[in-house]
Amino acid sequence: WREYVTSFGLGNWLNNDLPTVQKGFVPSYNFYDKIYGKNRWKYSTNLSLSVGQDALLATPIQLANMTACIANRGYYYTPHIVKNINNDKIDDRFTKRNYAMIDSALFEIVIKGMQKVVEDEELGTSNLAKMEDINVCGKTGTAQNPHGEDHSIFIGFAPMNNPKIALAVYVENGGWGSTWAVPIASLMIEKYMKGTIKRNKLEKEIIEGVIDY
DSSP states (O other), rough: HHHHHHHHTSSSTTTOSSSOOOOOOOHHHHHHHHHHHOOOOOOOGGGGGGGTTTTBOOHHHHHHHHHHHHHTTTTOOOOOOOOOOOBBBGGGGGTTTTOOOOOGGGGGHHHHHHHHHOOTTTTTTOOOOOOOTBOOOOEEEEEEEEESSSEEEEEEEESSSSSSSSEEEEEEOSSSSSTTTHHHHHHHHHHHHHSSOOOOOHHHHOOOOOOHH
């Protein structure tokens, strides 16, 4: 399991050109052996890892990178700030594809599910990310916070086919993922894809909104 997860870029430095980074954490057998003792824990001990809980830690850039990997049906480019340099070339590590350990065909059902999260008005949790002319795929998250209000999270990409943008939005103490992270991400996608924001009412609500905690 750990080997599959780390192939998405989780639990490592990503070897990018950002000035400050965190490694995140994907626990290994040794981690649980130290806590419970060797052969004294089982699969149900850390079952919540599958939904991003337990000891799993991921940074926003890692979540955005993982989302890009899903959008690309199984590969990502090492995150970087510099896109090109006149009369020169950027480091080769930024143009090399890094492949996840999952068959590309298996991503389609995940992507269709992420589309329904946005498009399905009855069951979807990200309807505020829905736009008529941009097919957005995404997933909400609510990070539990024992010190106060939970954190609002959304990962997403657009469009569904031939994606141009992937992102992760994390709003501290924002509550449900759909409350703050989804509309913020939606406006970011609209601005990136269209060059302007036409949903001025939503933009005003986000700019003037107040998080109570």
